Amino acid sequence: MSQSALSKRPADAAGVARRAGPTTGERLVRAAEQSWRPLALLLAALVVWWVIAAAELIEAYLVPSPGATLDVLTSKAGYLWQHTWVTTYETLLGFAIAVVVGVLAAVVMVHSSTVERTLYPILLFAQVVPKIAIAPLFVVWLGFGIAPKILIAVLIAFFPVVISMVTGLKAVDPEMLQLSATMGAKPWQTFVKIRFPASLPHLFSGLKVAVTLAVTGAVVGEFVGANEGLGYVILQANGNLDTPMLFAGLLVMSLIGVVLFVVVEIAEKLLLPWHASRRDTSATTTF
Incomplete structure (x- = not known):
């Protein structure tokens, strides 16, 4: 088959496969994978904040x-x-x-x-x-x-x-x-x-x-x-x-x-x- 014929073949012709877009479930999984680290870091910061306040390591008028x-x-x-x-x-x-x-x-x-x-x-x-x-x-x-x-x-x-x-x-x-x-x-x-x-x-x-x-x-x-x-x-x-x-x-x-x-x-x-x-x-x- 000539190069020109190959270039004119549609995307859905034999020999060409189009990868389907991600499903809703896959998008949710990807979003969870991308967001769990910053959420975990934010949660850790809140825990540290709560521990400092509960233990009164710093006066309440400085860090509530x-x-x-x-x-x-x-x-x-x-x-x-x-x-x-x-x-x-x-x-x-x-x-x-x-x-x-x-x-x-x-x-x-x-x-x-x-x-x-x-x-x-x-x-x-x-x-x-x-x-x-x-x-x-x-x-x-x-x-x-x-x-x-x-x-x-x-x-x-x-x-x-x-x-x-x-x-x-x-x-x-x-x-x-x-x-x-x-x-x-x-x-x-x-x-x-x-x-x-x-x-x-x-x-x-x-x-x-x-x-x-x-x-x-x-x-x-x-x-x-x-x-x-x-x-x-x-x-x-x-x-x-x-x-x-x-x-x-x-x-x-x-x-x-x-x-x-x-x-x-x-x-x-x-x-x-x-x-x-x-x-x-x-x-x-x-x-």
Whole structure:
């Protein structure tokens, strides 16, 4: 049989076997295998926490018991939810702005070496400046409203987005670009069909880092000047030596970061099913 005939054979022809996708039971088993280790580590940390509190190895006003923290989470659920929503809103808005501006900046930098050489040192300088040090300036300039918190979240989340996007756009196979140019593709067609899709795996890697940093940025802004949000809750609890509330605020803040990370992870899986790390099915020959 000729090579051309082989290339035209359908996937379900004799000699070609398509491996079926995993069943629901297999997915559950895989999820359990992937999650039992972090769950076991979390359980061990809770046990250590409980032992320290029960044995009074550390004073209760320094490290509250898990029970006292849980009691705050349940009895003050409404209060915590109100401030959690504020922090989540600031985080999401700051993250969205960072993604839009970061992607646009990366595209411009990749297509203009002059812009890249001009902007890259500035971006690096802005990244290494401690945001907690300049946050009071934003409060002075923008007031005690939501704007300073969003701005700090943008500044913290922006750098991972732009760096990952630049890396992705530059990682395209040069032969693919030469092929598209040979076939007469216009620059915007090459970007839409080749460069941008190829950069998405790198971009999502940066997004997963950026979304967790955006939570930190929003909370840092609330530390400096705010009357609502989890940063405000943590700051007030620290001033009043209310460590159960302090730990509750920290747990909720961590939960926000974990949930947003998982959301980005799910979006990556849905949008990039073609990527090698996301493939569940494959075609294999039986010759």
